[in-house]
Amino acid sequence: GGLILCLIIFYDLFQSVVLPRPAVNKFALVRFVLRRIWVGWRWLGNRMSSISRRETWLAAFGPVGVLTMFGLWGLALVLGYSLLIDGLRDQIHPPPANFGTSLYFSATTLVPLSYGDLVPIGEGARFVIFAESATGVILAALAITLLFSLYGSFQAREESVVTLDAIAGAPPSGVQLLENAAEHGMHEELVSTFDEWRKWAAMVLESHLAYPILLFFRSSHDNEAWLNSFGAVMDAATLVMSTVDDKSEGSARLMAKVGNHLVEDLAWYFNYRRFDDPIVERSEFDQARERLGKAGYRCHGSEDAWKEFARLRSRYASPLNQLAQQLSIIPAQWIGDRTYLPHLERGRGRRRRREK
Template sequence: MEILPFLAGVILLALGFWDVFETIVVPRPTPSRLRLTRHIVPRTWRLWRAIGERRQGVARDLFLGLYAPAAAVLLLATWILTLVLGYALVLYAIRDQLEPVPQDFGSVLYFAGTSLLTVGYGDMVPAGPLARFVSLAAAATGLGIVALVITFLFSLFGSYQRREILVVQLQARAKAPPSAVTLLENYARLDLVAELPELFADWERWSAEVLDSHVAYPLLGYFRSSHDNLSWISSLGAMLDAAALVLTTLRGVPRGHAELMKRVGAHFVEDISNYLGFRGLDTSVVDEAQFQEAYRRLAAAGYELQAEDVAWRAFEHGRATYAARLEFLAQTWATPAPLWIGERTVIASPAHEARRVHEDARVQEAARVQEAARVQEDARVQEDARPS
């Protein structure tokens, strides 16, 4: 037995199994620097994002949206290659127990791969007891890794779909990208202000569930919404802003569920941003002029408001608990920053853009027909008014 390749193989196997265990089995973030995933995902994301930033509009969003599924496949490939290489090094150290005895490392690597993937062509077989044990261990762990990864993928996509339900629903209430002021205006216009507590309760549960899933599987944060101009980060920001406005600016609106939602949502943002390495200061990221515009819009919507100067100070203080951290998350994952108030930068998929162009053409055609009918009617009236 050759000691150095044997020890190197054992170390690689330990790293591979430890990374699979912490990534899939352990339902909480782990700060260990020995994890392969902890180094692979951030580095590949920075490279992927740098390439994506060279694109514009829909092309950029579509490209960035491919990263998370590709990263899941990359992790599976990394784990399998790590284990194949680890088993190959162990088998190379005891290659005299294989028949026929391999003449190079490539042959041993091939045998380790067929053992892990349970292919077993039979052109090379283990003859010694240790080689037989290693081959059986490779076959057993190969099946186990595939089963765990399948479970991992189902958990990822199940959590992703549950996360997106309320995000998509919010589009009808606050437009896309969502805005807290637009949300409150629409609820006042539709006479749904009494249902705001129910909305906040739904987003309180959403925050708790998404916090739990994204802490267990940090890769979920890289999954982007499949709908144009939507992001779970901007949606959460809109709901936190709406809760902050209810607590600091609006009068006559129930505050209990808004307070609970803001607590859970801010805790969610704090935990995720700390995991990703937030080192900034907690600030409100909003100026008084923007608040004054929001104040006027809410007053025009029919809300009873607190005194403006008192509301501004309270809102600025309340928003500081989450705003800078949300901006950090948006920058990290290259999603649109949470909208507070102001102009919207809207992107549209090719299908949606084509539908918009078609709708604009239809409206223009209807306007031309109406104008032609009006001209004909004016001409007829003038003809009738002429003396015979």
């Protein structure tokens, strides 16, 4: 039993930390546990009356999740090795009096904090103790390596999110991104934005599917969320491809292609179903088209533009909204689902009662 448990944890460590490519739809024990913990964590956060407290609580899950991962791996390895040690108690001096003593010996070996009160004297016990000591060193090295990798990927992701505020607003909007580009004569900036976010989508595709805990690391600035920023750029690209004539259409198509790849793989990882629904209402689209016309764009016919916009946006809208809801991200224009914010209604009800 101890050997089987250790092998399961070694496999889980390999899948979760060592494997250098996205492990889509491959079972990983700790990831499974963390996703179940997130359900309760999110439930508590969504019932907090203060938005600030709610965001602080939800933002803590990412770092706490990393510590929890290694804590679970460490505890499971201690238990696995203690079962092996308990089966070899006659090769240890003095022999462990009970399983609790074997558990203590295993824990002090993995950390390591051995005090020399228990000594392996048989070949089998010596091999197990040596293997556990080596495992402890490897686990610590993997933890340090993973932390550097996670925070490097997090910073690379957030750099583009922060810079997008200047042109797309906070919270970001695809319509506002196009408006600002036209009104301030920044068509080259629009092309570079699409090119930058195409590379951003490829980076997130590799890093966040290889290490899904990154999905739970929230943006650190007010009115910002990496998923909202990505959705805003996708919406801007979709509007360029369907609704307006602009020289940035080529870059928009490339960005949308990589962005849709990211959305498809995220939907695959979370087992989301894709619905052929642009989510956006026709009236919202007409308002956006009118704004873009006033900003200086030459717009396509309303009916044809809407059909193409709805077709293109249906490719990513549903999975993106499902992910926004699962991560409890505050909605932006056209992105996210407000049904996960019941505390807003309760807060309004309390204020109305106080006013009476």
